[in-house]
Amino acid sequence: MTGASTTDRGLPNATVARLPLYLRALTQLRATGSATCSSDQLAEATGVSSANVRKDLSHLGSHGTRGVGYDVAHLQAEIAQAIGQTQEWNVVLVGAGHLGKALAAYPGFASRGSRIVAVVDADPKRLGEQVVDGLVIESADDLDEIVRDRAVSIAILATPTHAAQDVADRLVAAGVTSILNFAPVALRVPDGVDVRQVDVAAELQILAYHEQRKSSPREEAVSG
Amino acid sequence: MTGASTTDRGLPNATVARLPLYLRALTQLRATGSATCSSDQLAEATGVSSANVRKDLSHLGSHGTRGVGYDVAHLQAEIAQAIGQTQEWNVVLVGAGHLGKALAAYPGFASRGSRIVAVVDADPKRLGEQVVDGLVIESADDLDEIVRDRAVSIAILATPTHAAQDVADRLVAAGVTSILNFAPVALRVPDGVDVRQVDVAAELQILAYHEQRKSSPREEAVSG
DNA sequence: GTGTGTGAAATAGTTCACAGCA
DNA sequence: TGCTGTGAACTATTTCACACAC
Numbered sequence: 001m002t003g004a005s006t007t008d009r010g011l012p013n014a015t016v017a018r019l020p021l022y023l024r025a026l027t028q029l030r031a032t033g034s035a036t037c038s039s040d041q042l043a044e045a046t047g048v049s050s051a052n053v054r055k056d057l058s059h060l061g062s063h064g065t066r067g068v069g070y071d072v073a074h075l076q077a078e079i080a081q082a083i084g085q086t087q088e089w090n091v092v093l094v095g096a097g098h099l100g101k102a103l104a105a106y107p108g109f110a111s112r113g114s115r116i117v118a119v120v121d122a123d124p125k126r127l128g129e130q131v132v133d134g135l136v137i138e139s140a141d142d143l144d145e146i147v148r149d150r151a152v153s154i155a156i157l158a159t160p161t162h163a164a165q166d167v168a169d170r171l172v173a174a175g176v177t178s179i180l181n182f183a184p185v186a187l188r189v190p191d192g193v194d195v196r197q198v199d200v201a202a203e204l205q206i207l208a209y210h211e212q213r214k215s216s217p218r219e220e221a222v223s224g
Numbered sequence: 225m226t227g228a229s230t231t232d233r234g235l236p237n238a239t240v241a242r243l244p245l246y247l248r249a250l251t252q253l254r255a256t257g258s259a260t261c262s263s264d265q266l267a268e269a270t271g272v273s274s275a276n277v278r279k280d281l282s283h284l285g286s287h288g289t290r291g292v293g294y295d296v297a298h299l300q301a302e303i304a305q306a307i308g309q310t311q312e313w314n315v316v317l318v319g320a321g322h323l324g325k326a327l328a329a330y331p332g333f334a335s336r337g338s339r340i341v342a343v344v345d346a347d348p349k350r351l352g353e354q355v356v357d358g359l360v361i362e363s364a365d366d367l368d369e370i371v372r373d374r375a376v377s378i379a380i381l382a383t384p385t386h387a388a389q390d391v392a393d394r395l396v397a398a399g400v401t402s403i404l405n406f407a408p409v410a411l412r413v414p415d416g417v418d419v420r421q422v423d424v425a426a427e428l429q430i431l432a433y434h435e436q437r438k439s440s441p442r443e444e445a446v447s448g
Numbered sequence: 449g450t451g452t453g454t455g456a457a458a459t460a461g462t463t464c465a466c467a468g469c470a
Numbered sequence: 471t472g473c474t475g476t477g478a479a480c481t482a483t484t485t486c487a488c489a490c491a492c
Contacts (some may be wrong), residue, residue, distance in 0.1 A: 202245065
């Protein structure tokens with residue numbers, strides 16, 4: 001079976017996770033003036049195999065031209081449509097510590113479909129502080145109002161670990177249905193709410209595992 | 225086939241990616257004074273299914289006790305061993321912008337096996353600036369020396385996008401064999417070098433895809 | 449009873465390899 | 471001739487379900 005039933009428009013998760021990469025690559029290609037590109041070029045630019053690129057794009061029902069490749073502008077528009085980049089998504093950022101401020105200042109969101117419309121923090125001492133042009137730290141008590149008034153559906157959680165679950169509960173109660181969580185804790189959320197986890201220390205631990213294997217002596221042919 | 229041949233000690237990648245979660249959960253359990261725990265408890269704490277927990281742990285050749293569960297301290301030690309947390313890993317952080325500084329200040333690395341031993345930046349104006357107790361921004365020109373003298377094998381890349389590939393090349397040349405890359409670009413590295421990618425904007429785009437599906441009208445039973 | 453360990457089944461994802469169209 | 475689109479094969483991962491040890 002194909003991983004998505006005939007009646008729903010759903011793409012395989014693995015494909016969805018790669019669409020942003022293709023979009024990035026296409027934007028670059030477009031800037032260089034290329035009108036078309038092959039699956040090999042996209043593979044080169046994204047680190048995905050070319051067969052995998054073609055399979056992914058075929059899930060979009062996309063139309064490349066045999067012998068030629070894909071029309072860059074057209075494919076870009078198709079992917080943008082598929083992942084909802086035809087609109088901007090309003091995001092609330094919770095937690096204005098070092099990481100929160102760094103994320104608030106990150107210039108890469110706007111060009112990729114997301115806009116941080118509020119930064120909130122629980123610490124009264126931080127209220128009113130300007131983190132970046134047009135963004136002033138607001139009170140976490142106003143989350144409900146902010147989420148509703150500014151049509152927020154996505155939140156970034158950059159709070160201390162101990163506060164994360166509580167904040168998540170309040171975000172969900174206020175109507176947020178997607179959370180990007182930087183706190184190293186598994187959030188419990190109701191069905192219908194998506195959580196994606198970014199755990200930098202865990203990433204390093206995964207790398208450490210492979211490092212350890214690289215340096216340990218080869219052990220082959222145990223029995224033959 | 226099992227995904228790892230009999231002759232190599234390798235764990236499935238999916239399992240490796242979850243070991244840090246189990247370790248985190250076990251550390252917490254230990255703090256609460258629990259001497260043993262069941263796969264259900266670990267499942268609860270990590271968001272992984274209990275069957276999956278048991279399968280993962282069985283790959284370690286781990287010994288739980290039927291009817292009882294796992295010995296928390298013992299399992300913790302076994303996982304720590306498996307992912308190389310019996311030693312500390314020295315990490316160089318490249319790029320001391322907002323994100324780099326936030327990462328340098330992050331307190332969660334030390335307790336999870338990694339230590340940032342240097343922060344470097346290409347901007348001469350930043351040299352000498354103290355980012356955190358004991359860490360002063362050094363010149364990117366000294367990367368070679370730093371990597372060699374401080375036994376660094378893992379690097380965190382928090383540079384602007386346009387500089388990332390160049391820095392990666394130099395890191396690899398200096399002997400780094402694992403890179404955690406925050407720049408939104410697919411790094412080209414030789415075989416034997418591991419790269420893990422963190423792309424926050426892409427994460428938001430993935431969430432946006434699911435948001436879009438939630439709000440769009442249900443389309444079911446196309447034909448019957 | 450209780451909860452692990454594990455084959456077997458089910459599902460998900462990737463790669464192969466080639467027909468077919470420009 | 472070049473490159474897409476895709477069934478089929480392969481590989482990876484998760485879930486099931488239950489024998490077995492405590």
